[in-house]
Amino acid sequence: MGASLKDVAQLAGVSIKTVSNVVNNYPHVTPGMRAKVQRAIDELGYRPNLTARHLRKGRTGIIALAVPELGNPYFAELAGAVVDAAARHDYTVLLDHTAGERQKEILVSQGFRAHVIDGLILSPIELEAADLLGRTDDAPLVLLGEREYDAPYDQIAIDNVSAARTAVRHLTGLGHRRIAFLGARRESARQPAHLRLRGWREELTAAGLPCDDSLVAATDGYGRVDGAAAMNALLDRGERPDAVFAYNDLIAIGAMRALTDRGLRVPDDVAVVGFDDIEEGRFSTIALTTVSPDKQAIARLAVERVVARLAGAPDLVPERIQPGYTLVARESTARRPG
Amino acid sequence: MGASLKDVAQLAGVSIKTVSNVVNNYPHVTPGMRAKVQRAIDELGYRPNLTARHLRKGRTGIIALAVPELGNPYFAELAGAVVDAAARHDYTVLLDHTAGERQKEILVSQGFRAHVIDGLILSPIELEAADLLGRTDDAPLVLLGEREYDAPYDQIAIDNVSAARTAVRHLTGLGHRRIAFLGARRESARQPAHLRLRGWREELTAAGLPCDDSLVAATDGYGRVDGAAAMNALLDRGERPDAVFAYNDLIAIGAMRALTDRGLRVPDDVAVVGFDDIEEGRFSTIALTTVSPDKQAIARLAVERVVARLAGAPDLVPERIQPGYTLVARESTARRPG
DNA sequence: GTGAAAGCGCTAACAC
DNA sequence: GTGTTAGCGCTTTCAC
Numbered sequence: 001m002g003a004s005l006k007d008v009a010q011l012a013g014v015s016i017k018t019v020s021n022v023v024n025n026y027p028h029v030t031p032g033m034r035a036k037v038q039r040a041i042d043e044l045g046y047r048p049n050l051t052a053r054h055l056r057k058g059r060t061g062i063i064a065l066a067v068p069e070l071g072n073p074y075f076a077e078l079a080g081a082v083v084d085a086a087a088r089h090d091y092t093v094l095l096d097h098t099a100g101e102r103q104k105e106i107l108v109s110q111g112f113r114a115h116v117i118d119g120l121i122l123s124p125i126e127l128e129a130a131d132l133l134g135r136t137d138d139a140p141l142v143l144l145g146e147r148e149y150d151a152p153y154d155q156i157a158i159d160n161v162s163a164a165r166t167a168v169r170h171l172t173g174l175g176h177r178r179i180a181f182l183g184a185r186r187e188s189a190r191q192p193a194h195l196r197l198r199g200w201r202e203e204l205t206a207a208g209l210p211c212d213d214s215l216v217a218a219t220d221g222y223g224r225v226d227g228a229a230a231m232n233a234l235l236d237r238g239e240r241p242d243a244v245f246a247y248n249d250l251i252a253i254g255a256m257r258a259l260t261d262r263g264l265r266v267p268d269d270v271a272v273v274g275f276d277d278i279e280e281g282r283f284s285t286i287a288l289t290t291v292s293p294d295k296q297a298i299a300r301l302a303v304e305r306v307v308a309r310l311a312g313a314p315d316l317v318p319e320r321i322q323p324g325y326t327l328v329a330r331e332s333t334a335r336r337p338g
Numbered sequence: 339m340g341a342s343l344k345d346v347a348q349l350a351g352v353s354i355k356t357v358s359n360v361v362n363n364y365p366h367v368t369p370g371m372r373a374k375v376q377r378a379i380d381e382l383g384y385r386p387n388l389t390a391r392h393l394r395k396g397r398t399g400i401i402a403l404a405v406p407e408l409g410n411p412y413f414a415e416l417a418g419a420v421v422d423a424a425a426r427h428d429y430t431v432l433l434d435h436t437a438g439e440r441q442k443e444i445l446v447s448q449g450f451r452a453h454v455i456d457g458l459i460l461s462p463i464e465l466e467a468a469d470l471l472g473r474t475d476d477a478p479l480v481l482l483g484e485r486e487y488d489a490p491y492d493q494i495a496i497d498n499v500s501a502a503r504t505a506v507r508h509l510t511g512l513g514h515r516r517i518a519f520l521g522a523r524r525e526s527a528r529q530p531a532h533l534r535l536r537g538w539r540e541e542l543t544a545a546g547l548p549c550d551d552s553l554v555a556a557t558d559g560y561g562r563v564d565g566a567a568a569m570n571a572l573l574d575r576g577e578r579p580d581a582v583f584a585y586n587d588l589i590a591i592g593a594m595r596a597l598t599d600r601g602l603r604v605p606d607d608v609a610v611v612g613f614d615d616i617e618e619g620r621f622s623t624i625a626l627t628t629v630s631p632d633k634q635a636i637a638r639l640a641v642e643r644v645v646a647r648l649a650g651a652p653d654l655v656p657e658r659i660q661p662g663y664t665l666v667a668r669e670s671t672a673r674r675p676g
Numbered sequence: 677g678t679g680a681a682a683g684c685g686c687t688a689a690c691a692c
Numbered sequence: 693g694t695g696t697t698a699g700c701g702c703t704t705t706c707a708c
Contacts, residue, residue, distance in 0.1 A: 002453075002476065004685055015695045020687070028693055045474045047452040051392045052685035054454070055700050060389065062432070062454075069418055071617065076414030080407055083435050092451060094400070095433045097421050113430060114385040115340075115701090116392070116400075136383045138340065224621040257621050279409065283562040283595050285623035342701055353679040358703065366677055390701035393684050453685090679708080684701105691696075 003044035012040035023048055054116070063091045063306055064117040066108045068100040068125055072222060072250060073278040074295075075123065078144075081299030082121060089307045091118070100125035100222075111137035119306035140309040142302045146195055152318045154305045158293045158325040164199025165206075166327050167245050167273045167291050172207045174333060176243035176271055179204065180215040182230045182255055183222070183247025193247050196275065200245055215241055219251060227254025235262065242270060243333070249274035249281045249290055256286060256332065267334040277328060287330035297323035341382035350378035361386055392454070401429045401644055402455040404446045406438040406463055410560060410588060411616040412633075413461065416482075419637030420459060427645045429456070438463035438560075449475035457644035478647040480640045484533055490656045492643045496631045496663040502537025503544075504665050505583050505611045505629050510545045512671060514581035514609055517542065518553040520568045520593055521560070521585025531585050534613065538583055553579055557589060565592025573600065580608060581671070587612035587619045587628055594624060594670065609671040625668035635661035 005023075009016045014037060021029050022037040040046075054060040065082050067075040083093045094117055098104040105127040112120065114137060123144040132151040135141070143155045171179050181200045184193050201211050217234045219226035227246060231254065234241070246252035252274030256266050266272055266286050274281055277292030301321055309316055343361075347354045352375060359367050360375040378384075392398045403420050405413040421431045432455055436442040443465040450458065452475060461482040470489040473479070481493045509517050519538045522531050539549050555572045557564035565584060569592065572579070584590035590612030594604050604610055604624050612619055615630030639659055647654055 006685080016686085017688090017696080018694060021694085024687085030693070033693080047449050047475070049393075049453045049685050050451060051389060051398065051453045053687075054389045055387075055393050055702085056686045056688085058700075060454070070408065070414045070421065071418050073411055073414065073618075076408045076411065076417075079414075079433070080409050080435065083408065083433055087435070093433050095417070095421055095431050097418065097425070111385050113388060115387045115389045116398070137385070224617065228621075253621055257623065260623055279562065280411075280618045283566075283591055285595065285598055344701080354702085355680080355704085356678060359678085362703090368677065371677080387701050391703075393686085393700090394702050394704085396684075682705085686700085689698085692694085
């Protein structure tokens with residue numbers, strides 16, 4: 001085992017408090033004393049036991065982040081931004097996967113690693129508002145993602161309906177009329193894609209176009225393979241959309257791959273818009289048009305919110321904060337001649 | 339503040355030890371007692387304070403993982419695998435970024451969050467073997483990645499020279515003769531790409547081809563944008579390779595994008611091989627041929643190694659473990675007529 | 677089977 | 693300025 005404060009104090013012939021003062025850079029220590037203690041520290045290779053400090057202070061400097069999975073670049077990029085934002089406040093990030101499963105999300109929301117995490121940032125998929133009602137853990141919780149919860153917690157998310165409408169408007173503006181939506185969840189019980197799908201409906205209606213439900217394709221998950229499968233399924237049942245709005249970039253990329261495989265050209269035959277602005281879309285052979293949520297802002301706001309509550313503003317009223325987004329038009333959509 | 343063992347004991351009218359026994363599922367507790375205690379626990383909403391437990395037991399159940407950055411899908415996918423592998427052993431993962439900077443890597447290797455992490459998995463870029471010499475932290479350290487260190491720590495990495503040779507052999511086997519290498523680091527002081535570059539050299543030599551250093555293109559980083567820049571630089575200075583072997587998939591994807599932009603066709607004009615097998619490459623419009631390290635195995639072995647040392651085999655002799663890899667041929671390379 | 681008490685290593689009153 | 697001391701909440705001998 002490593003040396004403790006006591007060991008250092010003994011070796012240096014001073015009290016524990018003095019060593020503690022040196023370790024914590026207390027201002028009022030005489031230089032001579034400091035040097036003497038430092039020598040003992042070096043000799044013993046002393047390292048403060050943070051666990052003990054945590055117990056004593058009731059704080060750990062650790063924030064937990066729970067995302068469905070890092071395999072999705074959106075969450076990976078977001079997690080990276082959270083790690084960096086947390087570091088700026090001297091916090092470290094404890095990471096966990098929920099796989100988008102309700103049970104795991106509930107588990108995490110209810111005191112994941114109680115007392116070792118100071119706060120929790122959770123990006124739920126299937127969690128219900130009711131699941132949050134009984135939450136007893138007193139670590140600040142910040143919710144991310146598309147779902148809106150009627151619960152007293154901070155929520156950081158762009159305006160998904162409006163963002164989806166912007167994407168669809170981009171397509172209608174280019175003259176597209178049969179615009180498919182890819183990524184409604186197959187099991188309709190819980191519908192995380194809800195808001196973006198609503199945006200699709202609202203905007204089509206606003207443009208005087210029919211909301212043809214046969215142009216809505218369900219997916220099992222949110223990956224590239226799901227996008228390809230949904231696109232193929234749509235085409236297989238004889239639908240022929242002239243544009244596709246996908247729930248996220250991965251689904252869009254899978255759809256583009258499926259289209260290309262079938263000899264359909266993007267954007268000439270079918271235009272494609274995604275959602276997330278993962279870096280992958282910028283470099284795909286057909287660069288992907290997408291809705292770009294401000295991930296840096298999301299991460300920053302989430303961390304700041306946790307930190308603020310931790311730093312003496314625990315009674316901050318829970319807010320629903322909407323960071324900005326932009327539509328980034330790239331090669332996968334194009335102006336139509338007509 | 340939450341209730342403590344003492345509070346529960348008081349309410350239940352029993353001793354602390356009894357409550358502790360219940361909380362820890364000790365076998366020898368009478369059912370009646372257990373029920374009584376459980377009632378008090380529920381009433382108070384008691385949750386064990388893990389920080390205190392950690393201090394007492396000297397273990398936290400937390401493993402740290404330090405990677406350059408999650409923005410690179412290889413590290414994101416690897417991190418995801420580590421999180422899952424750790425969870426299987428009831429460990430949670432504390433995540434940190436090094437940005438591939440030596441100072442940060444040194445900092446992490448020398449007692450990052452001392453005593454709060456039980457072990458450390460580090461994927462260094464610029465760290466030197468000498469930096470590890472003075473390491474005093476006694477948390478088990480496992481090194482990942484391309485570099486080989488002459489240091490007494492477990493290292494989990496595929497055979498990079500052999501893997502690179504396999505990739506180049508794939509190209510020579512298809513008849514390519516002017517094979518460029520993209521991704522040597524510009525500053526030659528530290529050369530993380532060392533082994534893959536050596537594999538390139540060795541295989542070309544073995545095939546009786548010249549190692550033309552003008553076909554080696556440096557990059558500033560390891561991203562898509564770096565790959566595009568390097569490819570453009572190579573073409574700008576008049577080189578005309580018939581194939582490209584990139585340090586990693588991102589560089590390869592950037593290179594493909596640059597080639598396409600200049601009207602060169604992949605694989606007809608230039609074949610491209612990457613390294614990492616990130617999922618992105620499988621779904622790009624021109625699916626990327628790549629070397630696929632077994633990420634699951636890397637993550638599993640790294641975690642198992644840490645756990646094994648923690649579980650009473652601390653004197654395990656440090657090993658250099660080489661998980662498997664495969665070459666996955668996709669559309670970005672193709673057999674040549676000649 | 678259950679209780680009493682010591683102590684993990686640290687911080688923060690409070691004395692001197 | 694520096695020393696003394698009392699816990700933070702838990703686990704764990706050791707009695708009973």
